[in-house]
Amino acid sequence: MTNITQNDITTALQDQVKQAISSNTPLSIQAGNSKRFYGHSIDENTNAKPLDLSSHTGIINYDPTELCATVQAGTKLSELEALLAQNNQILAFEPPHYPSGTNNQDTATIGGAIATGIAGPRRAYTGSVRDAILGVKMINGTGEIANFGGEVMKNVAGYDLSRMMVRSQGTLGVILSVSVRVIPQPEQNMTLAFDASQTEALSYFQELRKTNLPITATAWLNDQGLIRVSASEQVLKSCKSKIKGDEITNGGDFWQGLRDHTHEFFNKNRPLWRFSLPPASSSVIPLDDAQLLEWDGAQRWVHSNTPANIIQDIAKPHNGYATLFNSNSRIETHNNLSNMDIFPALEPALLTLHQSLKSQMDPQGIFNPNRIYRGL
């Protein structure tokens, strides 16, 4: 389905990168801009030029029996997911779309999903973004086009650079296209809800983790635990007797609201923090602000004005960490915080390794500079 126009766009992107390399001008890689809030603003201290991949679109190869789709990075998630749905398949990592603007425009692209590595409610049960990556085509730091990985399920030739592009947020190269593994869509979904304190819910989720029940999402908020189960009708029927809670009717909307942060919980004008903790952490985060838990408690959301260093320190004893996930509200109301680190600090030796890798892969430092950490 790829055509000459798309090849022209690829060439134009490559020319822009080459131009940026020769003129030493940083690039701000973007497409749908649905996750622009995530990380440091690139334009802040540089004169970065935008590199727009939003027209680099299209399905390059998709054969349902191969469990793999290869798509141009600028392809909208909604378009890809609609195609997969026609063949009863889905993306295992349930990527958020984060619609925005007055019309709730859904602009999220597959390239952005891969680059940020943000996954939705399913992640704890059917794998992460990086788990699903099979290959990438990218423009590298010398302006050349390179392919890593491929479309097959197993591939150990060379370093796994395609997987490393996930979460690198455009700082190591320009993702042109990706091959992702897809999974079969379960026949049906069912959502069960039960009343529980946070501690009770965490303990129950932990109990369920030791079973092989077809759970594909869990959440806790407002003293209510919610569990999504995905399987055939008959299996779901049997799950009703094995999992507590009553079936709710609007489960689909609820999980989509969590995925996209359109649920009312996220409608607060305070910084949104994301805690990532080991799945079995049974303790409750000592913050007065309302909390929303997902992934059996491994992912926890809090809107809080508590200072960043205190929040980071709360996560540490749990062997976890906290990220300032969405700073939009913060920038409006708390300008004094704008210089702090959004992502938790790396150990010095690990940071050195990151810097070394960045300077090897992007010698001119033109790709999304400082997006994750200063100097990367």
Place this chain on the structure above:
Amino acid sequence: MTIEAATRNKLIFQLAEVLPENFLLTTKEELRPYECDGLAAYKRLPVAVALPDSIEQVQQIVKICSQLQVPVVARGAGTGLSAGALPHEGGIVLGLSRFNKIVSIDSENLTAVVQPGVRNLAISEAASPYGLYYAPDPSSQLACSIGGNVAENSGGVHSLKYGQTVHNVMQVKIVTIDGELITLGSETLDTPGYDLLALITGSEGMLGIIVEIVVKLLPKAESVKVLMASFDSIEDAGHAVAAIIADGIIPAGLELMDKAAIHAAEDFVHANYPLDVAAILLCELDGDDIQLAEQVEKVDTLLKEKKAVAVEIADSPEEQARLWAGRKAAFSAAGRISADYYCMDGTIPRKQIAYVLKRITELSEKYGLRVVNVFHAGDGNLHPLILYDAGIEGELETTEKFGGDILELCVEVGGTITGEHGVGYEKIDQMCVQFNDAELTQFFAVKRAFDADSLLNPGKAIPTLHRCAELGGMHVHNGELPHPELPRF
């Protein structure tokens, strides 16, 4: 590249200072067992073998080598099939066999902290009392080490559903060439910064020395069923594989054997395979009872729709073991019917299975060499075994050419030269077929970020730009596979 006498003396002297006496091997007799790994066609003696038992010792060893510019080849159990642990004649082998402790099992977080020398199967054995297991199951799991598994990103029969090593490791501690101890990954479901954990997995000892691993454990499946379907043509079997996947079923294992493999295996282990068919497909399904019953019924119907001439369903563990026995013994069985065989590891898109097998048959006729095909059909990972006799002059060279043609065919149809055995020393030349100069240059850039002087396992996995020609393979002489006691998938 050999080592200068003065450097050698300094090296041995300095290593002896940081290691107890029996932790450092330097005589030819002592070094001999380390001259090769599971691919015995390539042999070299290292300058010394260091067998530390603590992370501090590893750091000291690496620092000494770094300072003296001596190459370091890390080695686990030495069962690898691509000569990844082949020693460097100017360097040392850093054996991690003393790192053999399961540090802890966390039955709440469903993880285990293990040292790199722990055997793959030992993890599942230790996790078993908790109803848990470690999913990736390379065929050598009885002997291969988890550190080696991470270095190679090992797969196995159950990779289709449960993933490879990269999907089942949470955290790895490495010692860098500078002697720094660095933690990659975390106990949480994601970690700040670049995914260096993914990068180190499958990096074949080229980026750091793996000294501790946190693996993911899974609850054991409630029940298991194995189906065996027979087909009159290999194309039909290939179509059946596609039909199962298309129907939304991901079997725990999906393995295909051709007629030659069926006969060789049947003669050897008497698994009661049908001998008058062109191919058999073994399909393992697991899950809770209701889900499993549904899937067995669906797969049974699909197999018959796709022209299976017979479908046998094994319920009991004994029956299942019988059906698997032939598949597990297929490599050894090939060794019984031929003086030597040569094993390939290409992976291809599933839809190309029938085409590639047809082309392999044509190549077999062209080169006048027999081929036995056994492979992980579910994920398209082929293991064609080319049968030859190294005693016949020129036959090995013909075999290598044939093998090279197969790997190039895999790349041509959109696949890869290695699905799970790694590049190592063996397939380094075929890397040139799969990657262009820009891509190889990128690999070298990554290598430089970790190991600027290229001291960690030099000469493996990534070929230099001017190197491109020969083809290699897994050579087995007179059926003598290294570690003959291990089943090979």
